[in-house]
Amino acid sequence: MRIAFLLLCFCVDPLWGQSSVTPPNVASVSVKARTETELTLEWNKVTNVGYVLKYFNGTEIPLSASMNGSMVTYTVSSLSAGTKYTFTLYTVLKGVRSSGFQFTVVTSPSNVASVSVKARSEIAVTLEWKKVHNRYSYIYLLRHNKTETYTPIYWGGSVATYTVSSLSPGTKYNFTLYTVFGGERSSGYNFSVVTMPINVPRVNVMQQSENYLVLSWEKGNGNNISYILVHSNGTETSITDSDKNSPVTYTVTSLSPGTKYTFTLYTVFEGVRSRGLKFSSVTVSRTVTGLRCERVSGGRALVLIWNAPAGTWTGVEVLVEGRNPQYSNGTRLEIRDLQPARWYHLTLKLLSGAIRSATVSVSCQTDPKGVIAGATLAALFVVFVICLGVCMKCRRSVLNRKSQREKPTHSAPIQGLEEGGHNAPVQAKTRASVQKKHLSRKQKSIKPLQDNPYQSPRCH
Numbered sequence: 001m002r003i004a005f006l007l008l009c010f011c012v013d014p015l016w017g018q019s020s021v022t023p024p025n026v027a028s029v030s031v032k033a034r035t036e037t038e039l040t041l042e043w044n045k046v047t048n049v050g051y052v053l054k055y056f057n058g059t060e061i062p063l064s065a066s067m068n069g070s071m072v073t074y075t076v077s078s079l080s081a082g083t084k085y086t087f088t089l090y091t092v093l094k095g096v097r098s099s100g101f102q103f104t105v106v107t108s109p110s111n112v113a114s115v116s117v118k119a120r121s122e123i124a125v126t127l128e129w130k131k132v133h134n135r136y137s138y139i140y141l142l143r144h145n146k147t148e149t150y151t152p153i154y155w156g157g158s159v160a161t162y163t164v165s166s167l168s169p170g171t172k173y174n175f176t177l178y179t180v181f182g183g184e185r186s187s188g189y190n191f192s193v194v195t196m197p198i199n200v201p202r203v204n205v206m207q208q209s210e211n212y213l214v215l216s217w218e219k220g221n222g223n224n225i226s227y228i229l230v231h232s233n234g235t236e237t238s239i240t241d242s243d244k245n246s247p248v249t250y251t252v253t254s255l256s257p258g259t260k261y262t263f264t265l266y267t268v269f270e271g272v273r274s275r276g277l278k279f280s281s282v283t284v285s286r287t288v289t290g291l292r293c294e295r296v297s298g299g300r301a302l303v304l305i306w307n308a309p310a311g312t313w314t315g316v317e318v319l320v321e322g323r324n325p326q327y328s329n330g331t332r333l334e335i336r337d338l339q340p341a342r343w344y345h346l347t348l349k350l351l352s353g354a355i356r357s358a359t360v361s362v363s364c365q366t367d368p369k370g371v372i373a374g375a376t377l378a379a380l381f382v383v384f385v386i387c388l389g390v391c392m393k394c395r396r397s398v399l400n401r402k403s404q405r406e407k408p409t410h411s412a413p414i415q416g417l418e419e420g421g422h423n424a425p426v427q428a429k430t431r432a433s434v435q436k437k438h439l440s441r442k443q444k445s446i447k448p449l450q451d452n453p454y455q456s457p458r459c460h
């Protein structure tokens with residue numbers, strides 16, 4: 001080094017003697033092109049001189065610079081991105097160099113490696129990126145729709161964040177993030193972010209069945225909106241609907257009857273979900289089985305009985321024609337103020353919240369026993385009265401016949417002949433009268449000549 005210096009002195013010394021010819025410095029040096037690793041320098045030609053470029057690290061390079069017309073360009077390569085370099089450019093004439101023109105230039109800084117969305121709402125996004133080379137001297141410029149904004153610098157930490165606000169929901173925005181160093185920006189990192197889409201305003205349950213639900217909702221504004229329906233058990237279903245005008249309808253299947261289901265419907269734009277609209281609906285219960293009646297003695301009421309179905313239900317509604325509905329939350333209901341021996345048509349609907357199941361019906365008759373007993377009694381009474389009347393008549397006719405017949409018994413010859421004796425006409429007469437009933441009863445089986453007064457009237 002020292003030898004080189006001495007050598008240099010030795011060579012240069014005589015030239016100083018020649019005096020006068022110290023060449024002028026270049027007027028200025030500009031950067032014609034700049035990358036992260038190369039700088040193309042450019043300056044106005046100085047007549048008849050050579051050039052030596054002294055590097056930041058002391059290395060001196062005699063330039064074999066290309067000269068196009070009045071401009072000289074030279075490209076320095078193998079540099080580091082986003083770094084400040086100081087060079088000195090000497091002009092050299094006949095071994096004599098100028099005082100040197102010192103200048104400072106910077107290479108382009110590197111782009112950020114990536115930008116992520118740290119937080120997102122319908123109107124704002126918070127962007128996050130790793131600081132380039134973890135250098136605090138870099139600043140960042142965010143360009144959006146030709147508007148450029150310097151993001152505030154947060155000292156410390158290797159991560160920079162910036163929130164862009166006043167955006168519209170469900171919209172895709174293109175940004176370019178530049179790293180800036182020494183007034184120079186990087187090539188720019190292009191990225192796009194989308195804001196969160198808004199929820200659909202409402203989900204209507206169009207149809208409720210035992211094992212499916214038909215849902216419907218109005219489309220949100222904007223293109224390329226799809227939907228994700230999340231079942232409370234975690235199952236997610238993607239729903240795309242290409243029909244632009246009508247509401248979206250979707251049928252959730254494989255559900256259980258009489259069950260409350262909770263869903264969350266997300267609007268999805270470019271893979272970003274809305275906050276999610278939570279809603280619940282209930283499938284229709286299986287309706288009751290074994291609907292039947294029990295009679296209540298006296299026939300003034302009926303007890304309606306049914307078997308409760310599995311699943312959730314809140315009660316039953318029982319309807320009797322011409323009456324207000326009655327409700328029960330159990331499995332039986334007494335219906336009062338009915339007429340005996342009358343048929344009633346009873347319909348029953350199982351309730352699950354506000355939802356009514358299909359109708360089940362049964363026809364029941366109130367207890368007819370009371371009425372039958374009364375009717376029977378009345379009938380019997382009528383029969384009795386008729387009987388009584390008839391019997392009275394019969395009896396009279398019998399007595400008449402009897403009295404007519406009794407007259408000839410007073411004549412002894414006939415009596416004696418009958419009894420086989422003629423010496424006791426009085427006795428015989430007495431016996432006959434005493435044993436009249438007995439005889440007549442005996443005679444009935446032997447020779448029914450006489451009418452039996454106790455028999456059903458064989459009256460004419």
Ligand SMILES: *[C@@H]1O[C@H](CO)[C@@H](O)[C@H](O)[C@H]1NC(C)=O
Pocket residue numbers: 055057058059077078079
């Ligand atoms: C100075 O830097 C240049 C460019 O990076 C390099 O080529 C050269 O070897 C360096 N010289 C020394 C002495 O480090």
Ligand SMILES: *[C@@H]1O[C@H](CO)[C@@H](O)[C@H](O)[C@H]1NC(C)=O
Pocket residue numbers: 145
């Ligand atoms: C971009 O800027 C133009 C005019 O400055 C404006 O009309 C347009 O709405 C802007 N676009 C967005 C997405 O902000």
Ligand SMILES: *[C@@H]1O[C@H](CO)[C@@H](O)[C@H](O)[C@H]1NC(C)=O
Pocket residue numbers: 176188190
């Ligand atoms: C970044 O986007 C701009 C327009 O905003 C475009 O001119 C440029 O070419 C893009 N750069 C890259 C690397 O895609």
Ligand SMILES: *[C@@H]1O[C@H](CO)[C@@H](O)[C@H](O)[C@H]1NC(C)=O
Pocket residue numbers: 223224
């Ligand atoms: C909709 O999305 C598809 C792919 O996700 C894209 O190719 C298309 O350009 C988008 N249409 C609109 C109108 O944004």
Ligand SMILES: *[C@@H]1O[C@H](CO)[C@@H](O)[C@H](O)[C@H]1NC(C)=O
Pocket residue numbers: 329330
């Ligand atoms: C059924 O209804 C009665 C009275 O209306 C009430 O006291 C009872 O708590 C209800 N039972 C159930 C399970 O809801």
